[in-house]
Each structure stands twice: as C-alpha cells, then as structure tokens.
Amino acid sequence: MAHIHLPEGAFTIFWAASWWIIAIILIAVCVFWLRKVKKIDNKTITIASLCTAAAFAIFQVEIPIPLPLIGGVHMNLTPLIGILVGPAVGGVIVLIVNIFSAAIGHGGWGLVGANVIINMSEVLVGYFVYRALRRLNLDTFSKAGIATLL
Numbered sequence: 001m002a003h004i005h006l007p008e009g010a011f012t013i014f015w016a017a018s019w020w021i022i023a024i025i026l027i028a029v030c031v032f033w034l035r036k037v038k039k040i041d042n043k044t045i046t047i048a049s050l051c052t053a054a055a056f057a058i059f060q061v062e063i064p065i066p067l068p069l070i071g072g073v074h075m076n077l078t079p080l081i082g083i084l085v086g087p088a089v090g091g092v093i094v095l096i097v098n099i100f101s102a103a104i105g106h107g108g109w110g111l112v113g114a115n116v117i118i119n120m121s122e123v124l125v126g127y128f129v130y131r132a133l134r135r136l137n138l139d140t141f142s143k144a145g146i147a148t149l150l
Contacts, residue, residue, distance in 0.1 A: 126148060
C-alpha cells in the first residue's frame with residue numbers, strides 16, 4: 001500500500017487543526033475500546049511492536065515519481081497491520097509511526113493528524129475486507145493479498 005506524502009504547509013492552520021482533532025478523537029476511541037472492551041494479551045503486544053517497527057522502517061523509503069506535483073510516494077504496511085492486530089491496535093500503531101516519522105523530519109507535525117486519518121482508513125479497509133473474505137474458500141495469502149490491493 002502506498003499513499004502520497006503531503007509536505008508541511010499543504011493545509012492551512014484551520015485544516016491542520018481540524019485533522020488533528022479528528023485524529024485525536026479516533027485514537028481516543030481506539031484506546032477506550034482497548035482498555036474497556038478488548039483486553040489485549042502479550043501476543044498482541046508483541047505483534048503490534050513488530051508491526052510498528054516494520055511499518056516505521058518501510059515508511060521511510062520513498063519511491064520517486066517523476067511528476068511535477070507529486071514528487072513521490074512511500075510504502076506502508078497499514079493493510080497488513082489491520083489484518084494482524086485489528087483496527088484499534090492498528091490505530092495506535094499508525095499514530096506512533098506518524099509521530100516518529102515527523103520527529104525525524106519525514107513529514108510535518110501539522111499533517112500528523114491527516115496522515116493518521118489516511119492510514120487508519122487503510123487499516124480499516126484491510127481489516128474488514130480480510131474479515132469479509134473469510135467466508136470464501138481461499139487460502140490466507142489470497143485473502144490478505146486481495147484485502148491489501150483493495
């Protein structure tokens with residue numbers, strides 16, 4: 001999965017603040033759900049930490065596209081994160097990856113909220129498509145591949 005990386009200053013202050021507020025609300029829902037509804041175990045924490053490290057490393061690799069306005073895209077593992085750990089833990093993972101990326105200069109702090117929302121939508125689509133494909137008689141690799149492409 002890849003998406004266009006927006007540089008700092010692409011949005012006005014109003015829009016950057018709006019995306020941050022929406023992202024904070026979404027992360028708060030994820031954390032609330034993880035604390036009150038689903039009790040996470042050590043296996044989930046281990047998989048989540050490995051997904052965070054792998055996503056952060058892949059996130060830093062930019063693929064140049066020779067178009068004047070785009071500049072490049074970068075890979076991420078958000079559908080795989082959704083498939084492996086689910087949407088709530090996936091939301092926390094994409095927040096951490098985007099904050100770490102902004103901290104090392106890959107993207108701006110004003111766009112962390114927008115990038116979290118974009119990445120969370122990718123996590124959700126990957127998770128729900130994979131879950132919907134469970135009813136079909138496909139192997140795990142095919143289900144994951146279809147969910148990632150969609």
